[in-house]
Amino acid sequence: MTAAPHDMSAPVVLITGASRGIGAATARRAAAAGYRVAVNYRRDEAAAWGVVDAVRRAGAQAVAIQGDVSDEADVRRIFEGVDLAFGRLTALVNNAGVLETQARVDGTDAERLQRILATNVIGSFLCAREAIRRMSTRYGGSGGAIVNVSSAASRLGAAGEYVDYAASKGAIDTMTIGLAQEVAGEGIRVNAVRPAFIYTEMHASGGEPGRVDRIKTGLPMRRGGQPEEVANAIVWLLSDEASYATGTFVEMAGGK
Known part of the structure; x- marks a missing residue:
């Protein structure tokens, strides 16, 4: 099902970090599934609008919204932008994430750790907060779905490369489990994918x-x-086909 260009009844998804990679692919897939798509990006405006163009060519509505999810004021502005463009949010994909140059733990410093945790963990929490305030029946919403993009690194540890990144995704796993239980009675499902070794x-x-x-x-x-x-x-977890799934993980790591 593809939404008509001006179908105001179509569901609305915000995808953070959607100018490239998994986020961009999710935007295109969501468009094909009938969503109106908000493409969040931090820096690469041209890439974000390229994704918007691809979504529009698929017959769906899309908008690009700049903002750094590690900045609380930016997060508020991102969600207000979705409100203005499309109305009430239906779904959130917490995809924005950062990675630093490969290093052992004894080669890290506080600034590196703060950069990783600010985007990968704090950003995901802030975005989830704003989504809940719009989707939860507790706030007059009609429910929705959140998918967190974790990583198989949370299970594997990423020794010698990205233990800090892996730890940030471990936090996302715990958030997924706890948040799913917290809002399950308010019409919101929260799940995660754990990709790894993706091009x-x-x-x-x-x-x-x-x-x-x-x-x-x-x-x-x-x-x-x-x-x-x-x-x-991701789009399956957002959909009604996954209506009884919450607090769950889909492993996407080639069997590792």
Whole structure:
């Protein structure tokens, strides 16, 4: 089902960090499923509007909204932008995340840790807060769904590379479980996907653009994953097809 260009009854999804990678793929997949799509981005305006154009070509409504999820004022402004563009929010995908250059724990410092936790953990909490205030029946909403983008690193530890990033995703796992229980009676489902070894630009941020190709032969499936494969799982978790699923995780790591 694809929403008509001006279908004001179509569900509304906000995807944070949606200018590239899994976020961009999720925006395109959500558009194909009939959502009106708010594409959040931090810096790359041109890429974000490229995603918006792709969504519009699919026959759905879309808007790009700049904002850094680690900044509380920006988070409020992002959600107010969705309110103005589309009305009441239906779904949130907490996808925005950052990665620092590969390092051992004994090579980290407080500034690095604060950058990672500010976006990956605090940003996800702040966005969830604003979504709940719009979707929860406690606030007059009609319910909705949240999908957090965690990582298989939360299980695997990412030793020698990204223990700090893995720890931030461990926090997201715990948040998913607790928040799901907290708002289950208010019409909101909260689930997560745990991708890993996906072909995205994030690996370049860690200093190794070819990381997936280096690792893939050691995976049970012997290949890396595509952003679209993760996006399919995210949009399924948002949908009514997953109506009895909350506090759950979909593993997207090739069997690792």
